[in-house]
Amino acid sequence: MQHQQAWIINEYAKGDLTGNELSLVKIPQPDLNDGEVLIKTLLLSLDPSNRLWLSEEKDYLPQLQIGDVMRGLVVGRVEESKDDHFKVGDHVFAMLGWQQYAVVSAKQLTAQNAAIKFTPHPEIPLEAYVSALGLTGWTAYVGMHHIGNVNPGSKVLVSGAAGATGLAACQIAKATGCYTVGIAGSEQKCDLLRSKFELDGTIDYRNEQDLSAAMKAQFPNGIDVFFDNVGGEMLDAALENMAMNGVVVVSGSISQYQTLEEKDKVYGLKNTFMLASKRLRMEGFLILDYLEQMDSILPTMEQWLLEGKLQYRNTIVDGLENAQTALPRLFSGKNTGKLVINVAG
Numbered sequence: 389m390q391h392q393q394a395w396i397i398n399e400y401a402k403g404d405l406t407g408n409e410l411s412l413v414k415i416p417q418p419d420l421n422d423g424e425v426l427i428k429t430l431l432l433s434l435d436p437s438n439r440l441w442l443s444e445e446k447d448y449l450p451q452l453q454i455g456d457v458m459r460g461l462v463v464g465r466v467e468e469s470k471d472d473h474f475k476v477g478d479h480v481f482a483m484l485g486w487q488q489y490a491v492v493s494a495k496q497l498t499a500q501n502a503a504i505k506f507t508p509h510p511e512i513p514l515e516a517y518v519s520a521l522g523l524t525g526w527t528a529y530v531g532m533h534h535i536g537n538v539n540p541g542s543k544v545l546v547s548g549a550a551g552a553t554g555l556a557a558c559q560i561a562k563a564t565g566c567y568t569v570g571i572a573g574s575e576q577k578c579d580l581l582r583s584k585f586e587l588d589g590t591i592d593y594r595n596e597q598d599l600s601a602a603m604k605a606q607f608p609n610g611i612d613v614f615f616d617n618v619g620g621e622m623l624d625a626a627l628e629n630m631a632m633n634g635v636v637v638v639s640g641s642i643s644q645y646q647t648l649e650e651k652d653k654v655y656g657l658k659n660t661f662m663l664a665s666k667r668l669r670m671e672g673f674l675i676l677d678y679l680e681q682m683d684s685i686l687p688t689m690e691q692w693l694l695e696g697k698l699q700y701r702n703t704i705v706d707g708l709e710n711a712q713t714a715l716p717r718l719f720s721g722k723n724t725g726k727l728v729i730n731v732a733g
Contacts, residue, residue: 390416390417391414391415391416391417392414392415392417392487392488392489393412393413393414393487393488393708393709394412394413394414394415394457394458394485394486394487394488395410395411395412395413395457395458395485395486395487395708395711395712396410396411396413396415396455396456396457396458397409397410397442397452397453397454397455397456397457397458398410398411398454399454400442400443400444400454401439401442401443404716404719405439405442405715405716405719407712407713407716409442409712410442410458410486410711410712412708412709412712415457415487417489417491418491419491420468420469420470420491421470422470422471423470423471423493423494423495424470424471424491424492424493424494425466425468425469425470425471425474425491425492425494425497426466426467426468426469426489426490426491427462427464427465427466427467427480427482427484427489427490427491427492428464428465428466428467428488428489428732429462429463429464429484429487429488429489429490429708429731429732430462430463430464430465430514430730430731430732431462431463431514431515431517431518431728431729431730431731431732432460432461432462432486432708432711432728432729432731433460433461433462433463433518433522433523433524433726433727433728433729434460434711434714434715434717434718434727434728434729435461435523435524435718435727436640436718436719437640438458438459438460438715438718439715439718439719441458441459442458448674448676457485457486457487458485458486459483459484459485459486460483460484460485460486461481461482461483461484461502461518461522461523462481462482462483462484462485462490462731463479463480463481463514463517463518463522464479464480464481464482464484464490465477465478465479465480466478466479466480467489469494471494473494474494474497474505478505479505479506479507479508479514479517480497480503480504480505480506481503481504481506481517481518481522481523482497482501482502482503482504483501483502483503486708486711487708488708488731499679499680499682500679500680502676502679504679504682504683506686509690509694511694512690512693512694515700515702515704515728516693516700518702518726518728519552519556519700519701519702519725519726519728520555520556520559520689520693520698520699520700521686521689521690521693521700522726523675524552524553524556524726525556525689525698525700526675526678526679526682526685526686526689527553527556527557527639527675528553528554528556528557528559528560528615528639529556529560529685529689530673530675530678530681530685531553531557531615531637531639531673532544532557532560532561532564532613532615532637533560533564534673534678535635535637535671535673536613536615536635536637537613537635538561538564538566538612538613539564539565539566540564540565540566541565541566541567542561542564542566542567542612542613543566543567543607543609543610543611543612543613543631544561544566544567544568544569544611544612544613544614544615545568545569545570545571545603545606545607545611545613545614545615545626546558546561546568546569546570546571546614546615546617547571547614547615547616547617547618547622547623547626548571548572548617548618548640549570549571549572549577549581549587549590550570550572550573550577550580550581550724550725551617551724551725552725552726552727553617553639553640554570554615554617555581555585555700555701555724555725556698556700557615557617557639558570558581558585558587559585559697559698559699560698561613561615562585562586562587563692563697563698566613567588568587568588568589569587569588569589569590569591569606569607570585570587570589570590570591571590571591571593571618571622572590572591572592572593573592573593573594574592574594575592575595577592577724578590578591578592580724584699585699589606591603591606593622599621599622599625600625600628600629603625603626603628603629604629607629607631609631610629610630610631610632610634611626611629611630611631611634612631612634612635613634613635613636613637614626614630614634614635614636614637615637615639616636616637616638616639616640617639617640618640619638619640623636623657624657624658624659627657627659627660627662627663627668628659628662630662630666630668631666632666632667633666633667633668633669634666634668634669635668635669635670635671636668636669636670636671637671637673638670638671638672638673639672639673700725700726701724701725701726702725702726702727702728703717703724703725703726703727703728704728704729704730705727705728705729705730706729706730707729707730707731708729708731710729711729714727714729
């Protein structure tokens with residue numbers, strides 16, 4: 389029996405990540421049975437949700453146990469198949485694990501189980517399918533169009549705008565004809581958003597004494613759609629500045645993920661009364677609930693990328709062995725765009 393490298397859970401995270409939560413081990417690679425496929429991990433996506441899955445707090449997926457392989461979203465390739473629906477060379481986007489290979493029942497590789505088979509466009513690099521054309525890009529598309537219902541002329545604010553999902557959300561808003569402002573954590577990132585991605589304005593939250601006032605300056609008549617990846621104080625400030633009948637799209641709350649185990653440190657919103665007084669709608673969503681629509685959405689996004697309307701920026705770290713040390717970058721603001729582990733080499 390062959391063996392492979394995998395990261396298993398050593399202890400649950402409490403507070404800031406310490407680097408001791410996971411252990412890199414060698415585990416057996418099972419032989420295939422009928423109806424199963426062997427998937428080689430090519431690219432591993434690192435996401436804020438990884439912090440949730442390392443916690444003992446309940447979330448939207450079953451709790452991982454000590455000794456389990458760490459859960460992760462991957463772009464992989466079928467290396468061996470004993471199922472008629474998959475052939476060697478097929479590409480899949482799936483929620484599998486931090487490991488080199490996975491043996492999976494073909495019946496589990498469905499949209500209902502967060503898996504999609506796709507054919508990469510010959511003119512598009514594969515790494516695009518883990519960012520702008522992957523889960524983060526799809527999240528941005530659904531959040532803007534299905535939840536936010538943006539239209540040409542909509543006034544849109546995006547938090548975490550230099551991150552993977554935020555960057556895609558900004559571009560989709562701009563492509564729709566919206567006035568778009570992004571919030572990021574450095575002047576360098578803000579410069580990038582204005583120059584390369586042509587945003588109408590930016591807010592460097594680390595250098596603002598009054599975040600609400602900074603938003604007011606960018607949106608004197610109020611925000612129509614706030615696409616939020618951060619939560620906490622940033623969400624509170626946005627609620628103060630929403631336009632009448634505005635929409636708050638809750639994609640994530642990365643500012644709160646490392647305090648989930650300590651309830652006294654979780655930020656409590658103060659401006660929820662604005663939801664009623666301004667007739668606002670605030671709606672959270674998970675892209676996992678929309679994966680069955682990706683077959684119709686992906687060709688549109690591929691065309692946008694080929695036309696230059698949609699760009700991506702990845703921070704790529706080589707080697708599965710470096711996954712644990714790379715993960716804290718998501719919470720330190722040290723990467724721009726999508727944080728990806730190149731597993732295949």
